[in-house]
Amino acid sequence: MAKYRLNINTKKFDVEVDKGTSLLWVLREHLGLTGTKYGCGIAQCGTCTLHIDGKPMQACILSVENYANGQKITTIEGLSEDCSHPVQKAWIEAQAPQCGYCQSGQIMQAVALLEENPNPTREEIKSHMNSVLCRCGTYMRILDAIELASKNITEGV
Amino acid sequence: MNVDKSISRRKFLKSSSGALLFVGASGLLPMVVSCSNEKEIQKQLKKHQLTAWVQISEDGHITIYNPAAEMGQGSMTALPVLFAEEMDADWSKVQVEFSPQETEIYGSPGWNPTTKLMFTVGSRTTNSYYNVMRKAGAQARFVLLYSTASYWQVPISELQVSNSIVIHDKTNKKISFGDLVPFLVMPETLPEFTNEQLKISKDFKLIGTDVPRTEIPSKVDGSAQFAIDVRLPSMVYGVLERGKLHGSQPTLLNEAEILAHEGVLKIIKFDYAIGLIAKTLELALATKKLLKIDWSDSPATGYNSQEIYATYEAMAANDDKGKVKIEIGNVDLARQTADKVYSADFKNDYVYHAQMEPLNAVVQVSADLKNAEVWVGSQQGPDAKLGVPDLLGIPPENVNVHLQYLGGGFGRRSMNDFVEECTLLAKEIAPLPIKLIWTREDDVTYGAYRPLSLQRIKASVDKQGTITGFAHSVVGDGGNLVASGARNDHYDIPNQFVEWRGDSHGVRLKHWRGVGHGPNKFAIECMLDEIAYEQQVDPANLRRKLMAKSSRALATLEKVLELSHWNKPTTKGRAKGISFVEHGSLGTGICEISVDVNTGKISVHHFWIALDAGVIVQPDNVKAQMEGGIIMGMSSVLNEQITVVNGVIQQTNYHDYPLLRMQDIPDSIETTLISSSEVPQGVGETATPMVAGAIANAFFSLTGKRLRHLPFTPDRVLEVLNS
Known part of the structure; x- marks a missing residue:
């Protein structure tokens, strides 16, 4: 287990998981940000698409340790407060x-x-x-x- | 009084505040709870067995309960619209929630009209709930009128309702539903409304308008909850390794090693799988990959799907009759007196549901194993408790099913194998809640597919060019999974025969959007086109003649011919094809395609549909169903194929089971809805089965070659072009 600090939707989130855990499971199962979905686990379906520093990425193949260095992670929950985007x-x-x-x-x-x-x-x-x-x-x-x-x-x- | 049955309702009462009105239907005396006192509500609940379709608060908000699964087809809007229409409710004040899963209260008539079902399958939801919801809405309206009459001391016959306001013209009094709450009283008896007492279509205010779907905002901000999103305190995670050979039995070779991993809690052995429970999902998934399993042979061992067609051809040629499904007139006699007999075989490979949300469930069994809570996206079933009571040996009222949104159903979620698995894991780890997740690989390889089949059609035509006989032999595994949808109720063919010749291969099978209609309409509609060509008749004219006695079907044909400019020349390098489908609703579709002769890739440029679905409750949503049905049809017809080698499923994920992507969508899908005041018919499975026939017929028009084997992958297309 290792501790990671993530910058998600402009907020700081601390999480303790094994190195290599996918960002998708961290978001969904550890942090409760379930708007980002699991579909295939191999970056083929895009249901887990989120933004890393503004670029669309597929969270299922991203290891948490590579995205815990201040990168700006944006999920569907961070798009707007009230469906106003x-x-x-x-x-x-x-x-x-x-x-x-x-x-x-x-x-x-x-x-x-x-x-x-x-x-x-x-x-x-x-x-x-x-x-x-x-x-x-x-x-x-x-x-x-x-x-x-x-x-x-x-x-x- | 049955205390247990009110458990689930008590739960949603607790989450509500303010005054509550419950109006029941289903032949039970309705009861009213009009108060804002939680204790009083509980007291009332203890007094009465309630049925609950609607709840009104003093601020005028109305909550209507949807008894059907919501898998994108729009039940969360269409059914409450039916209710609100008869209640004369102000739609802007309506909220919708899922009803409890209690068939006796919330079911609609099943296949047998005297039975009840909560079962979102077969495109039956709007059709089977059309009168149920409207009558319940009318009863709610009656209670409100009765209460107003009592409050104002005026005759009930002098009251009118509009948009949640009760009006008494003579005294010029008005009162809103919300303001009426403190004065609600129950009639001694509640009238049962007949169909004739309900509104006629010209009086509809909501039905037939484009009410935006109620749950869509939650689906664009990520808040819509699917079962896979459920998280509970102390929840653990379950996965199963099921192998790729259906029916194979596992022997786990490294149990001690697996259990030694910190965080792995239990191993549970199933007949067909090894289950494991771990503290985190990532650990469960990582450990699943470490399982060393020896798999036994199974009934599927030795089966090769692409080689079975030779066997099926021999079976079709066998002189013995198969299981007769339809016999009208005498096709043998028609053949003997025919001028021409045409025969062709059509084939289809297995296809997989590929719903975007992999199967999953969350279940919590109490420590004494006497109660269970189940969170699931299910198309429900004949047993509203999804088999959980039997698995745990407890009464149905001890099981609470919390229906969640379905991330796609398409028939796969009418099979509740995943709920059973999760329940068995939950029993072993009780009282901890557990989330079972199927990986995409699990979902593909342990799928339950639309069966592979062969269709042999022999058609007899007399000297006048009239089709006098149509004999359709369906060969494949799965009974009505392959043999349904072969009826031709709207084609005037005097002698018809449909039979099924069965085989069994040990591969799991299931209803898949449209079920037998997919392969069978492909075969029928292509056969008709072949006859038209041979008889030198426009395929549209051939169908026009066949539909002469079915004015509604004919109207869809005429309309789509007009819409697609059938008689005008098509852009060079393109051609049109036509196909008709009845699946409750009646639809004729025409597509325009082109083919890249170098790659074999077929492009669909346009699809036009004319549909008669009776009363259209939600026009825009019906069009959405047509669009989605065509896209799913195109995906399956052009790309999708599960193959089996020595019993082993060969595909594992979207990289080798490719779905249609956005680059391959048509320029347009245009749907015209034909006006009707008939009872609504299902629309979810009418478009998908028309795609194969329309494309194959367009392909013939373009190339002079026949596509007779689904899917029309580029390789197969090239093979046909070069033949």
């Missing part, structure tokens, strides 16, 4: 989720895209979002939601 608002307007399980990962992946490229083309969206699977088949609405969020962000709505 433009991407979250667009997601609601598009009625995108079905079962909802992959949607935290979808949203975190989409937020990273729009932060880097607020006005992506449809092909850029598809390419960027390709890493997150949805079994319910909500892709059409995810695309709509991202285009809507992009419009609202670029128009300053």
Whole structure:
């Protein structure tokens, strides 16, 4: 067991786990931040997507010790206090989720895209979002939601 | 009075404050608890057996209980909308919670109308609860009217309700549901409402409008709770190693070594698996990898899925009849008098559910082993307590099932093997709560798949080009898992025959979205296209003629032809294909595809659907179901395949069981909903089974080649193109 201090959603969290424990299990089972989901454990499905210093990463393959050095970890819980992030608002307007399980990962992946490229083309969206699977088949609405969020962000709505 | 049955309700009462109104239906006398005193509520609960559909607080908030599982299909909104419609409730004040899992109170009519079920399967939820919810809502409204009449001393017939306000025109008085709470009184008898007394569709205010889904905000901020998210004090973790050969029995070779790991609490042996319990999830998972297990042979040993088709072809050719599923007229006679007989075989490999939330449960058994709490995402079942009482040898009322959101169901979560496993672990570690997690690898390799099958269709056509006989032989494991969905109720074919010829391979099988409809509609719709081509008839005209006596089906065909501009030329390098599916609702779909002849990759550019699902409760949500159904259909038809070699499942995770990703979505999926005042029919499984036929028929139109084996992977497509 080793002690780690994590910077998650601008707060400090202390945790004592074995070296090599995945960031996903630390968040979900040790810290109770369960918005980030487990889907495959091998970075194939993207349901565990979060941001490390603003970049989308898949938490299931990240070892905790490599992300306890002050890196800024942002999870779905840190996106807004009240569903007010433009991407979250667009997601609601598009009625995108079905079962909802992959949607935290979808949203975190989409937020990273729009932060880097607020006005992506449809092909850029598809390419960027390709890493997150949805079994319910909500892709059409995810695309709509991202285009809507992009419009609202670029128009300053 | 049955004290035990009120346990779960007492729990949610404790979490509430303010005044409470319970209105029951289901033939039991409803009871009212109107007070804000916790002790009084408890006293009332002790007096009466309550049934509970709705709760009103003095501030006007209304909580309606949803009896169905929510797996993304929208039950958390559609069912409460039905209730609120008849209650004339102000929807902006409505909150929705899951009902307790008590079938007698919250069930809807089962397959046999006299039975009750809480079972979210077969696209039955809106259909089976349509009248249950509306009648319960009407009864709630009646209690409110009765109470107002008593309070104001006016005849009940002079009262009206709109948007949570009761109005008496003559005296110009108004009172809101919330303000009425202190004056609630119960009628001596509560009227049972008939279907005729409920609102007719032109009076609907909520049904048919796009009420946003109630649980969606919680699904965009990460707060929606799935069973896998449940955490309890002192909770421990369980995993099972089940192997890759279904039915194989394990012998653990290094038990002492495993138990020596600090934090490993117990090893539990199952017939088919080795279970272990550890203090942390990461330890449980790491230790699972260290298990040294000797696996026995099983009934699946020696089975090779891709070689079985030769056997199935021989079985289909056998002169003996299989198990007859449908026999209308005489197909043999039709064949003898036919001008032409067409025959073709269609095949489909195994597919896996791949719901995004791997199977899991949290269970806590009390120290005396007499009570259990269960947190689970389940499609429920014939036993609302999911088999837990029998496993523990305790009465059903001692088991509390806390239904959580399902991270996908698709039929997999109507099998509660994971709940049973977790219960058995919890019993061994009682009273500690335990979370059982299946890894994705567990979920894939110990899956329960849609069966592999072969469909042989022989169709007879007379000199006028009329299809006179349709004989459909289904060969495969799993009975109705493969043989369902082969009926042609909306095609006017005088002689029809469906039979099943069974085999058994020891591979676990289960309902998978659409069940037999997937393979069977593929076979039927492709066969019809082949006949149309041979008879030199437009496939749309062939179906038009077959649907002549089914005006509702025909309307979906005509509408989708119009929507897709069927008669106009398609963009060069693309072609359209058509397919019809009935699965409660009736839908005709048309897709437009292209094929990369170098890689064999099929791209679907557009999908158009016209759907008749009776009364549409939530139009936008029905469209979402069509979109999702098409995407899942495309994924399975173009990519998905479980294969078995010497009984061993070959796929393990998403890298070798690829699902459709965003780069492969169509440019559009357009759905037109046909207006109807008929009882709503399920929509969750109508779109998925239309995909294979539509794509294969479009492929023929484009290339002149027939795709007859699912999935249409690039390799298979190339093989067909080069044949």
